[in-house]
Amino acid sequence: MSQPADTPPERDEPHHQDDVKDSLRAVQLLLARQRRVENLVHRQDMPRHDLVENLVHKQHVAELRQRLDAMHPADIAYILEALPLDERLLVWDLVKAERDGEILLEVSDAVRESLIENMAPSELVAAAEQLDADELADLAPDLPQGVLADVFRSLPAEEREELRSAMSYEEDAVGALMDFDMVTVREDVTLEVVLRYLRRFDELPDHTDQLFVIDRDERLRGVLPLNVLLVNAPETEVAVVMLTETLTLEPNDKAEAAAQAFERYDLVSAPVVDAERKLVGRVTVNAVVDYIRGEAEADQLAQAGLKEEEDIFAPVIDSVKNRWAWLAINLVTAFVASRVIGAFEGSIEKLVALAALMPIVAGIGGNAGNQTITMIVRAIAMGQVQPDAERRLLKKEFGVALINGVLWGGLLGLIAWWLYSDARLGAVMTAAMILNLLVAASVGVLIPMTLQKIGRDPAIGASVMITAVTDSGGFLIFLGLATIFLL
Amino acid sequence: MSQPADTPPERDEPHHQDDVKDSLRAVQLLLARQRRVENLVHRQDMPRHDLVENLVHKQHVAELRQRLDAMHPADIAYILEALPLDERLLVWDLVKAERDGEILLEVSDAVRESLIENMAPSELVAAAEQLDADELADLAPDLPQGVLADVFRSLPAEEREELRSAMSYEEDAVGALMDFDMVTVREDVTLEVVLRYLRRFDELPDHTDQLFVIDRDERLRGVLPLNVLLVNAPETEVAVVMLTETLTLEPNDKAEAAAQAFERYDLVSAPVVDAERKLVGRVTVNAVVDYIRGEAEADQLAQAGLKEEEDIFAPVIDSVKNRWAWLAINLVTAFVASRVIGAFEGSIEKLVALAALMPIVAGIGGNAGNQTITMIVRAIAMGQVQPDAERRLLKKEFGVALINGVLWGGLLGLIAWWLYSDARLGAVMTAAMILNLLVAASVGVLIPMTLQKIGRDPAIGASVMITAVTDSGGFLIFLGLATIFLL
Numbered sequence: 001m002s003q004p005a006d007t008p009p010e011r012d013e014p015h016h017q018d019d020v021k022d023s024l025r026a027v028q029l030l031l032a033r034q035r036r037v038e039n040l041v042h043r044q045d046m047p048r049h050d051l052v053e054n055l056v057h058k059q060h061v062a063e064l065r066q067r068l069d070a071m072h073p074a075d076i077a078y079i080l081e082a083l084p085l086d087e088r089l090l091v092w093d094l095v096k097a098e099r100d101g102e103i104l105l106e107v108s109d110a111v112r113e114s115l116i117e118n119m120a121p122s123e124l125v126a127a128a129e130q131l132d133a134d135e136l137a138d139l140a141p142d143l144p145q146g147v148l149a150d151v152f153r154s155l156p157a158e159e160r161e162e163l164r165s166a167m168s169y170e171e172d173a174v175g176a177l178m179d180f181d182m183v184t185v186r187e188d189v190t191l192e193v194v195l196r197y198l199r200r201f202d203e204l205p206d207h208t209d210q211l212f213v214i215d216r217d218e219r220l221r222g223v224l225p226l227n228v229l230l231v232n233a234p235e236t237e238v239a240v241v242m243l244t245e246t247l248t249l250e251p252n253d254k255a256e257a258a259a260q261a262f263e264r265y266d267l268v269s270a271p272v273v274d275a276e277r278k279l280v281g282r283v284t285v286n287a288v289v290d291y292i293r294g295e296a297e298a299d300q301l302a303q304a305g306l307k308e309e310e311d312i313f314a315p316v317i318d319s320v321k322n323r324w325a326w327l328a329i330n331l332v333t334a335f336v337a338s339r340v341i342g343a344f345e346g347s348i349e350k351l352v353a354l355a356a357l358m359p360i361v362a363g364i365g366g367n368a369g370n371q372t373i374t375m376i377v378r379a380i381a382m383g384q385v386q387p388d389a390e391r392r393l394l395k396k397e398f399g400v401a402l403i404n405g406v407l408w409g410g411l412l413g414l415i416a417w418w419l420y421s422d423a424r425l426g427a428v429m430t431a432a433m434i435l436n437l438l439v440a441a442s443v444g445v446l447i448p449m450t451l452q453k454i455g456r457d458p459a460i461g462a463s464v465m466i467t468a469v470t471d472s473g474g475f476l477i478f479l480g481l482a483t484i485f486l487l
Numbered sequence: 488m489s490q491p492a493d494t495p496p497e498r499d500e501p502h503h504q505d506d507v508k509d510s511l512r513a514v515q516l517l518l519a520r521q522r523r524v525e526n527l528v529h530r531q532d533m534p535r536h537d538l539v540e541n542l543v544h545k546q547h548v549a550e551l552r553q554r555l556d557a558m559h560p561a562d563i564a565y566i567l568e569a570l571p572l573d574e575r576l577l578v579w580d581l582v583k584a585e586r587d588g589e590i591l592l593e594v595s596d597a598v599r600e601s602l603i604e605n606m607a608p609s610e611l612v613a614a615a616e617q618l619d620a621d622e623l624a625d626l627a628p629d630l631p632q633g634v635l636a637d638v639f640r641s642l643p644a645e646e647r648e649e650l651r652s653a654m655s656y657e658e659d660a661v662g663a664l665m666d667f668d669m670v671t672v673r674e675d676v677t678l679e680v681v682l683r684y685l686r687r688f689d690e691l692p693d694h695t696d697q698l699f700v701i702d703r704d705e706r707l708r709g710v711l712p713l714n715v716l717l718v719n720a721p722e723t724e725v726a727v728v729m730l731t732e733t734l735t736l737e738p739n740d741k742a743e744a745a746a747q748a749f750e751r752y753d754l755v756s757a758p759v760v761d762a763e764r765k766l767v768g769r770v771t772v773n774a775v776v777d778y779i780r781g782e783a784e785a786d787q788l789a790q791a792g793l794k795e796e797e798d799i800f801a802p803v804i805d806s807v808k809n810r811w812a813w814l815a816i817n818l819v820t821a822f823v824a825s826r827v828i829g830a831f832e833g834s835i836e837k838l839v840a841l842a843a844l845m846p847i848v849a850g851i852g853g854n855a856g857n858q859t860i861t862m863i864v865r866a867i868a869m870g871q872v873q874p875d876a877e878r879r880l881l882k883k884e885f886g887v888a889l890i891n892g893v894l895w896g897g898l899l900g901l902i903a904w905w906l907y908s909d910a911r912l913g914a915v916m917t918a919a920m921i922l923n924l925l926v927a928a929s930v931g932v933l934i935p936m937t938l939q940k941i942g943r944d945p946a947i948g949a950s951v952m953i954t955a956v957t958d959s960g961g962f963l964i965f966l967g968l969a970t971i972f973l974l
Contacts, residue, residue: 266773296783304861316886374791399803
């Protein structure tokens with residue numbers, strides 16, 4: 001009998017966070033040493049000492065390979081993401097071919113692309129064939145068409161059906177988060193029978209916190225949490241202790257709704273059933289965590305107008321492509337604002353102080369509007385804003401805008417007065433600030449509420465729109481008031 | 488023996504997403520009906536028909552109470568968050584007192600405050616006493632000092648120690664996510680013994696996916712996943728099948744690192760050990776999901792300069808307080824930019840086109856800089872940016888800025904030329920755009936990298952800083968170049 005201390009370290013065991021960073025540093029060190037040897041040989045302009053170089057190289061490679069073999073696929077993915085392209089491909093070549101599939105699943109989209117581009121079709125087919133249907137469905141959009149067709153042909157009929165089903169759902173549907181690793185039991189057996197049945201497995205699927213109880217037609221009758229299985233007497237029948245009032249999802253439910261349910265009810269797994277309550281799959285918390293994290297990141301990126309996550313070592317041209325659309329849109333809105341100013345060039349010529357003061361009015365309006373919109377978008381996402389709340393929210397935001405306008409607008413009016421010794425200029429400044437903050441408040445409420453009403457995502461583009469309105473609006477209000485009252 | 492269909496719907500069972508929204512609507516309907524009755528009696532200026540009113544009222548209240556009793560605490564929390572203050576307190580009064588504690592844990596900070604403000608100290612003590620030590624630690628910062636002291640005195644010694652320990656950790660440390668619901672076993676017993684031991688529980692703690700194997704000194708020897716327990720023969724000894732190479736956390740580890748580990752290794756729970764490997768607690772995936780969600784939200788709010796989540800029904804004055812700091816900071820940076828323009832008023836007087844064109848240069852610089860900074864902050868957060876990557880990243884961002892500058896700057900130069908029939912003005916416009924984009928790129932890389940080096944969070948305030956630089960910088964570059972070359 002082996003003692004715990006003698007147990008060899010298992011592959012695939014997760015390591016502590018620091019270990020991963022250590023590994024990254026070790027890999028980088030090995031790569032750097034390797035580079036140094038090559039440089040040395042090269043720089044001294046000697047005939048390449050093939051023998052020595054090869055020896056050193058082989059030693060480093062063996063060390064690297066050994067390290068990589070002992071690592072969790074997610075850790076290898078982390079290291080691949082942190083390496084520049086040439087070193088990344090070098091490390092990728094050293095990874096055992098049978099682990100390619102699971103690692104491709106873990107890396108970010110941008111890095112996955114760079115790896116797939118450098119793999120032969122046969123390698124890709126081999127990698128894809130190691131995956132489950134639901135994993136394959138995640139990878140499929142990135143695979144060349146030919147590879148996907150080859151893989152599809154090689155699958156057994158059942159898995160082919162699963163893959164077809166998994167690929168048929170929208171990216172933001174529960175079906176896309178679902179896997180097919182359910183352990184099912186019947187309700188008319190005893191827990192003893194269930195326990196014996198489970199012992200016939202080599203291992204249970206990850207995140208098996210409950211067994212699904214189904215009838216002869218595969219309809220879900222209830223769930224049997226392992227906790228319930230373990231605390232009850234073996235002679236109890238499943239039907240007696242199973243839970244029947246359990247949360248079920250449907251494949252076309254929104255993934256976000258599933259994520260909220262997992263978060264709210266602290267779930268580890270949930271059954272997915274079709275319209276006839278037939279069990280078709282399950283969603284596990286790890287898929288939900290990945291989804292939540294991905295959404296949060298997508299929001300952050302979208303807010304800065306980045307189409308997708310960037311591989312920080314990607315070529316410059318890829319980055320330009322990732323960022324151009326946003327800059328173009330902003331250029332258009334900036335141009336419109338510029339034309340608004342252009343219309344008042346006569347006024348600015350007469351009173352040049354206007355040019356210095358106008359960006360303040362526009363800028364503060366944009367900031368206040370973004371605060372309002374962030375708050376409303378969040379409340380909408382949480383489902384806390386009923387369509388009839390519009391009037392109430394407008395009233396409140398107007399209140400906030402009025403207080404801020406009087407406060408900050410008043411202060412800036414005084415400063416403008418003091419700077420340019422012109423009380424009327426100060427008064428116009430204050431009035432323009434108040435008005436632009438009111439514009440910001442109303443647009444900040446109305447844009448997301450309208451987007452919601454017409455069934456669009458209230459988060460997307462809201463920030464660009466409000467900045468466009470408060471910029472052009474701010475210039476128009478300030479320069480317009482100045483033209484009327486000062487000139 | 489009861490059949491599943493006969494099982495009464497259990498309280499606390501999670502409902503489907505739509506059910507929750509239905510419940511919210513039902514509650515609102517009941518409240519509205521109640522309000523209508525009151526209005527009717529009031530408007531007709533009749534002597535209050537106390538009897539009728541009371542009857543209707545009682546019926547509504549009974550219906551509401553029944554609905555609430557059947558709901559999951561997280562769903563009640565959702566409903567409380569979606570109701571304006573007066574109705575929220577009405578519903579809160581109807582919730583059974585023994586459920587107050589678990590619901591207070593679920594509501595958002597802003598709403599929790601509004602509820603606690605309206606509870607008597609004795610109610611608060613009663614609510615707090617229903618909670619576990621780790622839950623109590625989460626609630627503690629919001630409780631009045633006196634209440635906390637009372638609760639503390641009422642706890643048994645062991646729990647008092649747990650509470651003290653849970654409250655001693657930073658909010659962003661593993662210790663703050665930790666709970667104390669571990670099931671522990673010894674390594675020298677058989678799985679049969681473990682199974683018999685588990686049957687003595689009424690139920691296992693939530694998220695028990697593994698048992699912790701400890702020695703006589705409470706040192707962690709390994710973990711026994713339920714999956715392993717279930718698939719192995721009952722006569723096997725724990726030591727033979729337990730996993731020893733498992734991820735462990737320490738109470739002072741960063742919560743973010745734990746979150747990354749859970750995400751990367753798909754964990755459901757992880758043991759927390761002290762420096763001597765003594766088992767002190769465990770972290771479960773639900774705490775991690777809440778943490779991830781909370782962090783993502785805090786980031787979103789911080790980006791718009793909201794100090795904290797707002798209760799959308801909070802009084803105007805609370806909102807003003809939540810938002811004022813950001814507006815003040817932006818006012819200062821806008822004022823600085825305004826003074827830069829002020830310094831060039833002479834130039835603008837001579838060539839008023841400058842006033843119309845300058846916001847474009849500043850705006851596009853700000854957008855491009857925010858793209859760079861978002862990308863770098865993200866890469867730093869993922870741990871993919873080594874401090875020595877600065878030069879490499881700068882080079883890349885300069886490349887992107889140069890391409891964008893030539894492209895968009897060139898286009899705008901042509902437009903300026905066409906609008907104002909002044910080729911030199913167009914050339915200055917193009918040059919200013921290129922230069923400001925280069926400034927944006929370098930500041931976009933250097934700000935987060937520097938913040939990281941001095942050990943500050945690179946995400947906070949980075950966006951304000953870069954906008955300040957690109958605004959003032961853009962005006963300075965454009966107006967400066969124009970003054971030198973055009974006047």
